[in-house]
Amino acid sequence: MRHLPERFQCGINLGNSLDCFEEQGPGKETSWSNPPISREMIHLFASSGFDMLRLPVTWDRHFDPDTGNVDDSWLARVKEVVSWGMDEGMMVILNTHHEFRWLTPELSRLYDILPQYRRLWQHIAAAFSDYGDGLIFQGANEPNLMGGENCAWGSGNPNVRASINAINHTFVRTVRETGGNNARRWLCIPGLAARPLPDCMKDMIMPKDDRLIYTIHCYSPDRFVFSRKDETDTPYLDESCVLEIREMFENIRRYALPHGVPVMITEFGAVAKKLPGTDEWNTRERTAFVEAFLSCANQLDIPCLWWDNNYLGSGDEYFGLFDREKLTCRFPAIVKALTENKRRIGHD
16 A cells, blocks of 8 residues: 655645635635635644645636636636645645535536536646645545435435546546646545545545545544534533544545555544533543544544634534634644644655
């Protein structure tokens, strides 16, 4: 099995900024109510100990489906942010995110979507072909159908999973054909909804390429990492939660690693919750979660990236660790756990 270089260690997402989509107003980087990305934000991440930056980008409404040409202003902005990350010495992961309006993994639609997807990645890859190997491409975020058994919360069916394999193969072939540094760039591909479910992982068919990364998103145990406001919801990391984390990684060991390519968890996290009857955040519990999660990941040589969306209250999506407006760290104990327990056993 091929291993990632040692520099793939500890990462963070710059979420809910360039991954804006139509319902929020196309092209509005601030439509998630976050401030525009600044060089200072990225410096804050890097100086805090993170060496990987994932940059989610939604290209829908910013490119011509017939030609793949991306709006000049949008592409320039993405390039600017990518360059800031690389200037800080960070590995930058650039993806296509929230493309669910058109990138639907159905066998009946592949004839229409694959040419459009290919044209888009031809343009993106060509625009970044001279960027060094500190830039990584991720072909899709969480490809899935938004409903029924095929939605992000299930493992779909064989036809949906086969469609995602076709999308992944198209992505790898398209990027490699653009040449330049793209001929040897690390490329990330997910399974259905990037979920660590046995069927999703078993049915992956890897393209023949020696610089692939299988990317997975892990939000488990649900009752702890989200705030569902139901009877199962808990701010406490009990032994059953830790057991569920271990079982999830055992599934990754059994069903993902046998594909023979490195695995990277490009999203994980746990929202902030108030302890019952207090004004105290469950920071100790979240810190213990990070330590338990990364302990399992490190045993399998898997680097991980925290999902940070700059949401800093209490609720179902409050994953923020940093205040991007004030350029401060709100949860230093969690950041310390992330950076001190980072992957250390990679191979060059």
